Amino acid sequence: MTLTPQKIVLLGESGVGKSSIAIRYFYNKFNSSIEATIGATFINQTVQVSTDYEVRLQIWDTAGQERYHSLTLMYFRGAKGVIIVFDVTNQASFRKAKKWFEEILLKGLENSKVVLVGNKIDCQTSDRKVEKSKAEEYAKENGIMYCETSAKTGEGVKEMFFNLAKELPTHTQQENSDLELSYTDTDTEENQTSETTNKGNCC
Structure with a gap:
């Protein structure tokens, strides 16, 4: 296998x-x-794509604060997949997601598989500020996938990672050895360097 x-x-x-999303x-x-990420x-996580093929996703959860922007860019190297998340109740976060996509193109990652993700779909309909049709239209115009999730309920999370895994190119262990040099499995909650912030009840 x-x-x-x-x-x-x-x-x-x-x-x-x-x-x-990562913790879910x-x-x-x-x-x-939950604590805000500093750095990454x-x-x-291993995904069974088919009966004879598995993908081990090495998922880097990066800091979203503007002051860590340049540090976050460092983690682009070698990325085969990029997940850009925005909050469907926050228009500004959708605009920021678009800027992240522009950064990806500037960094020469246009061949990476990109997923645009609208999170927090568990929120009240009246609280939603970014319509699904608008996000889908943007994704279609730019040739990227679009998914919606709720980290709170788990809706769409596994499906999103599975659909991305199916689209990733096949590489051998040797070709990906640069990703293995200095990293081992990390417990997200216990080993991250972080600062405390309250993100609210709708995630």
């Missing part, structure tokens, strides 16, 4: 739920008060 490591980077403004996917749990945290 083929096991291929693939580097995935999570991008998005602070508070959109990047860490909550890895631990299948949710915490309404790293987890591994």
Whole structure:
């Protein structure tokens, strides 16, 4: 059975739920008060794409605060997949997601698989500020995938990672060895360097 490591980077403004999505996917749990990421945290998760093919996602959850912007750009290197997250209740976060996509193009990652993710779909309909049709239109215009998730309920999270894994190119262990040099499996909650912030109850 083929096991291929693939580097995935999570991008998005602070508070959109990047860490909550990663924790939901890895631990299948949710915490309404979560610590803001400083730098990046790293987890591994294996995805069974088919009966004879597995992908080991090396998921980098990056800081969303503007002061860490230049540091976050460092984690782009070697990324085969990029997940750009915005909060469907926050128009500004959608505009920021578009800017992150522009950064990806500037960094020469146009061949990476990109997923635009609208998170917090568990919120009240009246609280939603970014219509699904608008986000889908933007994704279609730019040739990227679009998914919607709720880290709070888990809706769409596994499906999003699975759909991305299916689209990733096949590489051998040797071709991806640069991703393995200095990293081991990391417990997102216990080993990250972080500062406390309350992201609210809707993630």
